[in-house]
Amino acid sequence: MKIKAATLLLGAVGMFTTVFSSSTQANGTLLNAPLISQKPELNNGCEVTSLAMMLQYGGVPVGKMTLAHEVAKDLTPYRKVGNTIYWGNPNTGFVGDITGRSIGYAVYHGPIYALANKYTNAIDITGQSFKEVTKQLDRGKPVWVISTSIFDTVPWNEWQTIQTPTGPLTMTFREHSVLLTGYDSTYVYFNDPLANVKNRRVSKAAFIRGWEQFGRQAVTFGSSKIMMDSPAQGSSLSGVHNVSGWFLDESGVSKVEVLVDGQVMGQATYGNARPDVQRAYPEYNNGYAGFQYSLDTNRLSNGVHTITVRGTGKNGKTVTLSGSTVTVSNAIAMMDTPTPNMQLSGIHNIVGWFLDASGVARVEVLVDGAVVGQAVYGDARPDVQRAYPQYKTGNAGYHYALDTKTISEGVHKVTIRGVGKNGETVTLPERTITVANVKGVLDNPVSNMTISGIHKIGGWFLDESGVAKVEVLVDGAAVGQAVYGQERPDVLRAYPQSKNGNAGYVYELNTMTLKEGKHNIAVRETSKTGRVTTLPAAPVTVTNTHSYIDAPDAKETISGNYTVSGWFLDRAGVGRVEVLIDGAMVGNAVYGQPRFDVQQVYPQYNNLNAGYRFVLDTKKFSNGNHTLTIRERGKNNRVVTLSNVPIVIANH
Missing domain, CATH: 3.90.70.10 (Cysteine proteinases)
Structure with a gap:
């Protein structure tokens, strides 16, 4: 059977x-x-x-x-x-x-x-x-x-x-x-x-x-069946969203609750007609198993949440759905300008738009994480209204005049933070910008240049706050103040927004006050607001003297009265040329011998008589190895010593 x-x-x-x-x-x-x-x-x-x-x-x-x-x-x-x-x-x-x-x-x-x-x-x-x-x-x-x-x-x-x-x-x-x-x-x-x-x-x-x-x-x-039709998994919600579904319980339905992130938000209305559910599950004999709940997402923070429903039968037993993960997006914001990695100067207008279903309380502008001011909200943005008609506002724009002169030069982070009337905030990702209110160039000298005499330092500076002074630095120390205001039409063409055709500066550097050799030359600008900008230094080599020992040659054997000769050029003028044997001075050479060959090679010195000569009585010294040195004292008291020359004295 x-x-x-x-x-x-x-x-x-x-x-x-x-x-x-x-x-x-x-x-x-x-x-x-x-x-x-x-x-x-x-x-x-x-x-x-x-x-x-x-x-x-x-x-x-x-x-x-x-x-x-x-x-x-x-x-x-x-x-x-x-x-x-x-x-x-x-x-x-x-x-x-x-x-x-x-x-x-x-x-x-x-x-x-x-x-x-x-x-x-x-x-x-x-x-x-x-x-x-x-x-x-x-x-x-x-x-x-x-x-x-x-x-x-x-x-x-x-x-x-x-x-x-x-x-x-x-x-x-x-x-x-x-x-x-x-x-x-x-x-x-x-x-x-x-x-x-x-x-x-x-x-x-x-x-x-x-x-x-x-x-x-x-x-x-007993048995129960529950389903949440809306919102679906992965939905994006805003404003008031209708949470709906159905619940069947053999003991009868006591209540249906809506939970967000595990917390009860409210009790749904139960008893909506659901003939589809009755057809699917006729054994429950319930054609009114539907529920609905108006969830005000403005009460929730923007971001990811889990929404679920919990049904309770008349026997007190509950059944809870695993829930749907949704994203609450009551606020949408955009910063149109500045764009990423933009260079800003002067007064820059920060522009964008912000929408919040609860209403907009304020829009703040932040630089490097700190609030610098509150934007004006309410600019007409019909494009935003067309894209998001559900927010029912055509005046979602904001603007803020950012005075970049109050910010240090260089790289900064800019963002906006919108605050809804429900107290929820939306902060946009930061954008990297570069504040460049000061622009400057050192045209002369160029890096690794050899300079001598009076060298003209030149370049240009633009400053949104105005240029107060331009100083020249040698090896980090100020040596003088350049003359600012030279005509630079090329700079005006490159930066017409500066409206400054006289951005040039010039300074005559007397290199004869410097030691021979390597130095670093830089330019430092001070704005009318007191901000200081220093350009990268240019390494140079200062060479104000040229010289040579014609005789004796290295390791030459000499005897008797030997004529030591050569030439010397000094921008400051040659004071005297000293001859030293084994480090001890033996006399001053006669300076002023004609040297047309030297003039041809170094015409800038304008010196036809750069030669020197000295008659060395070698009998005053012992036979053997010795060292000869030539030392020049310029008229500016600078001393230049030439490399030692090894010699051999051999008197019979």
Whole structure:
């Protein structure tokens, strides 16, 4: 024969699903609920033992003894006065001794349902027809029931009325609880905790008669399904968004709450018509399972959030969706200018737009993380309105006149921060800019140039604040102030916005006041606001003298009266030329000998008589190796010493 029992997917759609399995028996498909005997511990505990089988089938690992301890109890003692019995009420809790060591009775569906609901989503279908019981079995759910111990009608002469704290109760000791696991047209099947028989078979008609005598008591697993239609995963929300979906619960719906990031935002309106849901799940008999909630995203910070719904059944059990990750974008902002890596000078107009669904409180301008001022908001931006019509404003523009002269030269970070009327802020990514209110060039000397005499230092400077002075520095020390205001039409053409055609400077550097050799020349500008800008230094070599020793040659052997000769040029003029032997001066050479050859090579010195000569009496010195040195003293008292010349004196 065909035994009617099936499986059902219970739980929330898209969120939570519980599957009740079944086992295939020789005589058909029955629910494979575990068999638990109430004996020997609970001789009167068929109700909690049947509940333990039901819960364990649903994956709840709870035993009969735990349930026996936790089930509600009516502790009213048994007593008999004449023909009247006074005792507890099984609708309140277990009556008497559940172990059977003394007189005990039973507990009815109410306390059992409350206990089941502690562990799972349970429903109490007491009072409904047996057809509802078979529907639950068809959905794969075993059903806890109370029937008679003979599984048929108990004669009324075996019933008696007792007095309980809550009123009279008609009862019989022929009460028994089992767990239904299947049915067919002729039989019902159940796990019997007293007989310790799995899937015991009895007459369906007889069983129903006994079940109805006890008021059609039945408890089973509840099921619920929940779906959030909107917002979808990954949605971008702004303003007031309608959170919608549907919720079904076999126990009935108590409420649907909307949560954002785990916090309850409010309770949705439940009862919207959802014929599509009713068609999909007719067993819930609910065509008004829809809910909706107007979520004001202005109450949320801009950025990523998780929105979910939590449904609560009338049995108090809740089911919560895993949620949808959304991005709240009530504020949108843009900085049109300055563009990244832009060079700014003078007064620069920072321009852009800002939209916020809550309204705009202010727009701040920040440089290097510090607020420098508040932009004017409300400029007409029809382009922004066309792009974002939902914000319903055509005046989303802002502007701010940034005085870059109040900022140091060089690289800075600029951004804007918009503040909505809800207090939420949006800060745009920083943009790198370069403040260049001062522009300057050192045209002359160029790097690594050799200079001498009076050298003209030249270049140009532009300063938005105006040029106060231009100083020339040699090796970091100021040597003088250049004349500023020279005509530079080339600079005006390159930087017409400066409106300055006289940006040139010039300074005559007397290199004869410097030591021969390498030096660094720089230019330092001071603006009318006191800001100082120093251009990179140019390395130069100062050479104001040229010289040569014609005789003697290195390592030459000399004797007697030997003529030492050569030439010397000095921009400051030659004061004297000294001759030294082994570091000791032996005399001054005669300077002023004609040297037309030197004049031809160095015409800039304009000196035809750069030669010198000295007659060295070698007999004053010992024979052997010696060193000859030529040392010149300029008319500016600068001393130039030529390299030593090794000689050999050999007098006979």
